[in-house]
Amino acid sequence: MVYETTIGLEVHVQLKTRTKMFCGCATGYGEAPNTLVCPVCLGYPGAMPVMNREAIGLTVVSGLMLGCDIAHWSKFDRKSYFYPDMPKNYQISQYDKPLCLGGGVKIDLEDGTEKTIGLTRIHLEEDVGKNTHFGASSGVDFNRAGHPLMEIVTEPDLSSPEEAYAFLQALKQILLYAGVSDCNLEEGNMRCDVNVSMRPVGQQELGTKAELKNLNTFKGVFHALQYEQERQAALLDRGERVVQETRRWDPDRGETSSMRTKEDAHDYRYFPEPDLLPVVLEDAQIDAWRKALPEAPRERRARFVQTYGLPAYDAGVLVAEREVADFFEEAVRAGGNTKAVSNWIMTDVLRVLSEKGVGILALPLTAASLGALTKLVEDGAVNMTGAKEIFAVLANKGGDPARLLDELGLAQVSDTGALEKMVDEAISANPKSVADYRNGKAAAAQYLMGQVMRLSRGKANPPMVLEMLKQKLDQ
Amino acid sequence: MGDAEQAKASGLDVAYVAHLARLHLRDDEIALFQGQMEQIVHYVEQIGKLDVDGVAPLSHTVSVSNVWREDEPRPGIDHGKVMDNAPEQRDGLIAVPKIVE
Numbered sequence: 383m384v385y386e387t388t389i390g391l392e393v394h395v396q397l398k399t400r401t402k403m404f405c406g407c408a409t410g411y412g413e414a415p416n417t418l419v420c421p422v423c424l425g426y427p428g429a430m431p432v433m434n435r436e437a438i439g440l441t442v443v444s445g446l447m448l449g450c451d452i453a454h455w456s457k458f459d460r461k462s463y464f465y466p467d468m469p470k471n472y473q474i475s476q477y478d479k480p481l482c483l484g485g486g487v488k489i490d491l492e493d494g495t496e497k498t499i500g501l502t503r504i505h506l507e508e509d510v511g512k513n514t515h516f517g518a519s520s521g522v523d524f525n526r527a528g529h530p531l532m533e534i535v536t537e538p539d540l541s542s543p544e545e546a547y548a549f550l551q552a553l554k555q556i557l558l559y560a561g562v563s564d565c566n567l568e569e570g571n572m573r574c575d576v577n578v579s580m581r582p583v584g585q586q587e588l589g590t591k592a593e594l595k596n597l598n599t600f601k602g603v604f605h606a607l608q609y610e611q612e613r614q615a616a617l618l619d620r621g622e623r624v625v626q627e628t629r630r631w632d633p634d635r636g637e638t639s640s641m642r643t644k645e646d647a648h649d650y651r652y653f654p655e656p657d658l659l660p661v662v663l664e665d666a667q668i669d670a671w672r673k674a675l676p677e678a679p680r681e682r683r684a685r686f687v688q689t690y691g692l693p694a695y696d697a698g699v700l701v702a703e704r705e706v707a708d709f710f711e712e713a714v715r716a717g718g719n720t721k722a723v724s725n726w727i728m729t730d731v732l733r734v735l736s737e738k739g740v741g742i743l744a745l746p747l748t749a750a751s752l753g754a755l756t757k758l759v760e761d762g763a764v765n766m767t768g769a770k771e772i773f774a775v776l777a778n779k780g781g782d783p784a785r786l787l788d789e790l791g792l793a794q795v796s797d798t799g800a801l802e803k804m805v806d807e808a809i810s811a812n813p814k815s816v817a818d819y820r821n822g823k824a825a826a827a828q829y830l831m832g833q834v835m836r837l838s839r840g841k842a843n844p845p846m847v848l849e850m851l852k853q854k855l856d857q
Numbered sequence: 858m859g860d861a862e863q864a865k866a867s868g869l870d871v872a873y874v875a876h877l878a879r880l881h882l883r884d885d886e887i888a889l890f891q892g893q894m895e896q897i898v899h900y901v902e903q904i905g906k907l908d909v910d911g912v913a914p915l916s917h918t919v920s921v922s923n924v925w926r927e928d929e930p931r932p933g934i935d936h937g938k939v940m941d942n943a944p945e946q947r948d949g950l951i952a953v954p955k956i957v958e
Contacts (some may be wrong), residue, residue, distance in 0.1 A: 406931030521950025
């Protein structure tokens with residue numbers, strides 16, 4: 383039987399605030415346990431929560447970037463929750479009046495078409511503490527408890543693990559552009575719950591879904607979905623039923639297993655949080671946020687193709703990170719050749735970044751110096767071999783490309799007389815290659831070219847040498 | 858009328874709510890609270906007789922909104938004092954009976 387897969391995601395994103403959602407405790411990762419805590423986030427009786435205004439703003443900005451409608455009236459609710467990592471036995475969340483409704487994220491499909499994954503809503507809540515499990519007991523660190531957590535809920539619009547992966551990548555990119563979260567997966571900034579069901583192709587109603595909890599890598603989501611597809615298809619093939627349940631993904635064993643949660647575990651008994659007042663947002667305020675939004679990555683990619691005439695693939699690589707895209711545009715503004723700057727970034731700069739494991743802002747190379755370097759090449763002052771040497775210095779220490787050109791003695795030899803001497807020398811020293819070329823082996827010219835470059839210690843002007851060689855050999 | 862039927866009639870099921878709230882009640886307590894809770898519900902139900910057409914729903918009784926703070930860190934509680942409240946501890950963590958998800 384052929385099945386189709388239906389996937390919906392709930393993505394939890396930790397917002398980039400200095401303090402927690404409902405108290406003034408600093409947010410932080412990797413601090414000594416239970417040091418960023420107070421009566422509010424420890425759930426002491428009588429402690430009163432107060433909203434963090436910045437968290438509301440970052441959620442609205444996220445919503446605007448994702449095309450959501452922003453609620454003019456929003457409120458918080460209590461959600462019953464009985465684990466020790468949330469000791470007041472409820473989590474403050476938003477039930478029926480979330481801050482953002484609707485919206486969508488565009489992804490590229492393998493066939494080159496575009497698909498929009500609809501969003502149901504975005505609401506704001508508080509993160510829970512972090513558990514460590516020992517043999518007979520568990521230990522709780524409340525530093526994370528109360529960190530502002532945005533939950534982005536999708537419509538069941540995703541139909542494959544590949545789409546889910548592409549969605550998460552696109553979402554992360556947008557949130558990074560918006561500057562609302564560090565989206566650092568290693569630090570648990572983005573965590574995902576997945577709903578997945580299968581039905582025979584053509585069947586109207588959705589199949590029974592399984593829920594996969596707390597996936598903390600995109601690869602994990604991808605592999606867990608692949609596993610679930612196979613598991614559910616095998617059940618359906620055997621004429622068995624998929625049980626509606628929550629399952630745990632074990633990345634080491636590469637499989638999901640039932641968490642055997644009770645059926646009524648989802649009865650959260652929401653009710654309005656009496657300790658918090660509603661959030662009322664005026665149009666003027668929302669418009670102010672809207673006006674300050676950065677350009678979204680997809681729009682930027684389209685603009686790079688249009689404005690700079692870059693291939694879509696190249697534009698995609700450049701805009702993947704906002705800082706890299708900014709760097710590109712700055713280098714072009716500094717007079718750099720568009721295509722050359724793009725090529726340098728896509729090959730050498732990104733290679734250096736991955737070797738050093740740093741972001742582009744941490745590199746001694748500046749956008750202006752890369753722009754200047756491409757100009758030197760364009761003007762014929764240095765050839766690519768020399769430019770690569772200059773680049774290596776710029777990437778490690780920084781500096782002025784024109785001065786480095788002099789210091790390293792890399793000025794390109796474009797003097798006809800000097801070049802001709804070297805060309806003649808190469809020709810007379812390599813009679814066999816000359817004969818090969820004249821017998822129709824075009825590749826022999828490349829060898830001779832290499833000899834001239836060697837004689838010039840890499841500084842000869844390659845197009846001039848090639849031209850000269852061909853002229854002499856074709857005589 | 859048995860407990861279950863009674864629960865159905867009022868839409869209130871003390872045994873179920875107690876279970877959700879992790880309250881362990883004896884049968885006689887369930888029966889007692891079921892009766893008391895019914896009375897409260899019936900009392901509040903009187904409000905349903907009022908004509909509220911044209912009255913906007915209300916989730917808060919004060920007409921104040923946007924009570925928030927700026928994103929400025931403030932000191933919390935000293936770690937030592939926090940741990941004074943934890944009868945069992947391990948490596949700076951508050952130890953609890955093993956959590957089974």
